[in-house]
Amino acid sequence: MRVxxxxxxxxxxxxxxxxNRRWIRExxxxxxxxxxxxxxxxxxxxxxxxxxxxxxxxxHIRVSMASIYEIIRQHKRDLILAxxxxxxxxxxxxxxxxxxxxxxxxxxxxxxxxxxxxxxRIVERGECQVIAEISNAGYQWRFLAGMLGVPFMPCRxxxxxxxxxxxxxxxxxxxxxxKPICLVPAAFPDVAIMHVHRCDKHGNSQIDGTVVEDFELxxxxxxxxxxxxEIIEEDVIRSAPDxxxxxxxxxxxxxxxxxGSHPCEMPYLxxxxxxxxAEWLDLSRTDEGLRAYLDKxxxxxxxxxxxxxxxxxxxxxxxxxxxxxxxxxMRAPWLDRKAKK
Amino acid sequence: MVEEDYTQTELLACVAAKMLEDNKSAxxxxxxxxxxxxxxxxxxxxxxxIIFEAxxxxxQVPVLPISxxxxxxxxxxxxxxxxxxxxxxxxxxxxxxxxxGAAMIDPYGNINTTLIGDPDHPRVRLPGSGGGNDVGSxxxxxxxxxxxxxxxxxxxxxxxxxxxxxTGPGARQMAGLPEGEGPYRVITQLGVYGFDxxxxxxxxxxxxxxxxxxxxxxxxxxxxxxxxxxxxxxxxTPEERRLLREIDPTGMAIGR
Numbered sequence: 308m309r310v311x312x313x314x315x316x317x318x319x320x321x322x323x324x325x326x327n328r329r330w331i332r333e334x335x336x337x338x339x340x341x342x343x344x345x346x347x348x349x350x351x352x353x354x355x356x357x358x359x360x361x362x363x364x365x366x367h368i369r370v371s372m373a374s375i376y377e378i379i380r381q382h383k384r385d386l387i388l389a390x391x392x393x394x395x396x397x398x399x400x401x402x403x404x405x406x407x408x409x410x411x412x413x414x415x416x417x418x419x420x421x422x423x424x425x426x427x428r429i430v431e432r433g434e435c436q437v438i439a440e441i442s443n444a445g446y447q448w449r450f451l452a453g454m455l456g457v458p459f460m461p462c463r464x465x466x467x468x469x470x471x472x473x474x475x476x477x478x479x480x481x482x483x484x485x486k487p488i489c490l491v492p493a494a495f496p497d498v499a500i501m502h503v504h505r506c507d508k509h510g511n512s513q514i515d516g517t518v519v520e521d522f523e524l525x526x527x528x529x530x531x532x533x534x535x536x537e538i539i540e541e542d543v544i545r546s547a548p549d550x551x552x553x554x555x556x557x558x559x560x561x562x563x564x565x566x567g568s569h570p571c572e573m574p575y576l577x578x579x580x581x582x583x584x585a586e587w588l589d590l591s592r593t594d595e596g597l598r599a600y601l602d603k604x605x606x607x608x609x610x611x612x613x614x615x616x617x618x619x620x621x622x623x624x625x626x627x628x629x630x631x632x633x634x635x636x637m638r639a640p641w642l643d644r645k646a647k648k
Numbered sequence: 649m650v651e652e653d654y655t656q657t658e659l660l661a662c663v664a665a666k667m668l669e670d671n672k673s674a675x676x677x678x679x680x681x682x683x684x685x686x687x688x689x690x691x692x693x694x695x696x697x698i699i700f701e702a703x704x705x706x707x708q709v710p711v712l713p714i715s716x717x718x719x720x721x722x723x724x725x726x727x728x729x730x731x732x733x734x735x736x737x738x739x740x741x742x743x744x745x746x747x748x749g750a751a752m753i754d755p756y757g758n759i760n761t762t763l764i765g766d767p768d769h770p771r772v773r774l775p776g777s778g779g780g781n782d783v784g785s786x787x788x789x790x791x792x793x794x795x796x797x798x799x800x801x802x803x804x805x806x807x808x809x810x811x812x813x814x815t816g817p818g819a820r821q822m823a824g825l826p827e828g829e830g831p832y833r834v835i836t837q838l839g840v841y842g843f844d845x846x847x848x849x850x851x852x853x854x855x856x857x858x859x860x861x862x863x864x865x866x867x868x869x870x871x872x873x874x875x876x877x878x879x880x881x882x883x884x885t886p887e888e889r890r891l892l893r894e895i896d897p898t899g900m901a902i903g904r
Contacts, residue, residue, distance in 0.1 A: 323827030365713075366715045366717050366790045367717075368702070411775075412777055413776050413779075414776060415776075416774075418678045418716075419679055431772070432774055435714060440777065442779065442780070442810075443779040443782060444735035445782070462739065463739055463824065464785035464787060465780045465785070468758075469762070469807045470808070473767065505667075516719055516722055516730075517702045517721075579714060607649055633710065
C-alpha cells in the first residue's frame with residue numbers, strides 16, 4: 308500500500324498485535340475468579356505512573372468518577388489520557404496534575420456549560436501536552452482495531468484536514484478502490500476504567516442505556532477496572548446472557564461503588580449534579596480555587612462514601628434520582644448565570 | 649434592524665428546523681442543533697430520525713438534553729446503541745443531515761473548533777473535533793449554525809478541524825472523502841448561506857428580516873458571493889415560539 312500522508316501526532320497505546328496476543332496469553336485469566344476488591348487496591352494495583360489510560364462512558368455520563376478521585380488521591384503521575392469525549396474526568400485529572408499528555412478527540416469543554424477553566428489553563432501553560440488530535444469516531448475505531456487484534460482500522464473520516472495532519476493516522480491508497488483512505492492505528496490502553504449499572508463478582512457487566520465505546524474499549528485495554536452501582540449474583544447474568552456488555556475475562560478488578568459516577572449522570576438512576584459541577588467550574592478558575600476543591604473533596608476525605616456525604620448525602624442523591632426520572636426540575640447555577648446575560 | 653418580538657436564537661432555531669425534511673435522518677450536535685431538530689419533529693417533520701453520537705437512535709426527546717449522550721437522547725428511542733453503531737451508519741451512508749455548531753469557518757465551509765493561533769503553540773485551546781470531523785466527513789448534507797462576525801468568518805482558519813469543501817471543487821473526493829456530500833448550509837444571525845456550485849465558496853441565499861447585504865459583508869473576513877435578488881427568511885410564528893419554550897423550558901439554549 309502506498310502511503311500518501313502521515314499525521315505528525317505521537318502514536319500512543321499501539322503494539323504489534325502479535326506482541327499484544329502474547330501479553331494477553333501471559334497476563335489474562337480465563338478462570339471465573341472473584342475479583343472484588345477495594346477502590347484503593349484496584350487503583351494501586353492496575354494504574355501506574357506513565358500509563359496510557361482511558362475511561363468509559365461519555366462526557367459527563369456514566370464516568371467512574373470514584374476511581375478518578377482515587378487516582379488523584381494516590382498522586383499518580385505522567386498519565387497519558389485518552390481524550391475521547393473526556394470532559395469532567397479529563398478536566399479534574401489534568402487539573403490535579405496527574406496527566407502529562409493527552410490525545411484529544413474532545414476535551415477542555417463541558418458541552419453547554421462552557422469551556423473548562425482548569426484543563427485549558429494547564430494545557431495553554433504547556434504543563435500538559437496535547438500530543439495528537441483525532442475525532443470521536445477515529446478514537447472509537449482505534450479501540451475497535453485493538454479489540455479486533457489488527458494493527459489499524461481503515462476509515463473515511465479525518466481526510467483532508469489538520470485533524471489528520473496532527474493525528475497518528477496515515478493515509479494510504481486503498482488497494483481495492485484506488486482511492487485515498489485513512490488508517491487509524493489500533494489502541495491498546497494500559498488500563499481502562501468503566502462504571503456500569505451492575506456486574507457479578509467475576510466482572511460480567513450489564514449497562515443500561517447507550518454503551519458508547521465501552522464494548523470496544525473494554526476488549527482493547529490490557530487491564531480493566533469495573534466500578535459498579537451494585538454487584539449481582541452470577542445467576543442473574545446467566546439468566547439474561549444477552550445483556551452482558553463486558554465479559555469477565557477482560558476484567559481485572561470489580562469494585563462496588565454506589566453513585567460512583569457522581570457528579571456525572573448514571574442513566575435511569577441519577578442526573579448530573581449541576582450544583583456540584585458549577586462549584587468545580589467556579590473554583591477551578593484559579594489555581595488556588597482548584598487546590599481548595601481538591602483539598603475539600605478529594606484529599607480531605609478518606610474515600611468515596613465520605614465524599615458523597617460532603618456533597619449533600621442521601622438528600623442530594625434522592626433529588627438527583629428524581630430529576631433523572633423527570634419528577635423534579637434541574638437546579639443549575641451555570642444556567643441561571645447564562646440566562647441573565 | 650426592525651423591532652422584533654422574537655430573539656435571534658429563536659429565529660436561528662426556526663430557520664434551521666425548516667431545512668430538515670420529514671422521514672430523513674439527522675445527526676445532531678449539542679445546543680441549537682438539538683433545538684432545531686426537536687422543533688422540526690414537533691412541526692413539519694414528525695418522522696425525522698434524530699441520531700446522537702453516543703448511540704441514541706430515533707428518540708422522542710422530551711426536553712432539551714444537556715449533552716449528546718445523556719439519557720434524554722435515548723428517551724423512547726428505537727435503540728440505545730453505541731458510538732460505533734451510529735458512526736458506522738454515517739460512514740455507510742445512512743445519515744442525510746449533519747447538524748453542527750462552529751467557532752470559525754472559511755469560504756469553503758471548513759471549520760475550526762480546535763485552537764486559535766499557531767497550531768504548535770496555540771493561544772487558545774478549544775475542545776477539538778469531538779464528533780465534528782465525523783459528521784462533516786460522513787453526512788450527505790452538513791448544516792452549520794454559528795454566530796457571524798469578521799473574526800469568525802475568515803479567509804483561512806487557523807486549523808481545519810472538520811472538512812468543508814477543503815480547497816474547492818473536487819477537493820473532497822481527491823482527499824478520499826465519500827462522494828457527493830459536504831457542507832450544505834450555514835445559518836447565522838444575519839442570514840442563510842449555501843455554496844456556489846462552480847467555486848464551492850460561500851454564497852448568500854437569504855437574509856433575515858431587517859438585515860442588509862452590506863451587513864453580511866461587513867461581518868465577514870472574506871467576500872461572500874451575493875446574487876442580485878436575495879429573499880428574506882420568515883420570522884418565527886407564535887406557535888413556533890411556544891414550541892421552543894416547551895422544548896427548552898429552562899432556556900438552556902434559547903435563553904429566557
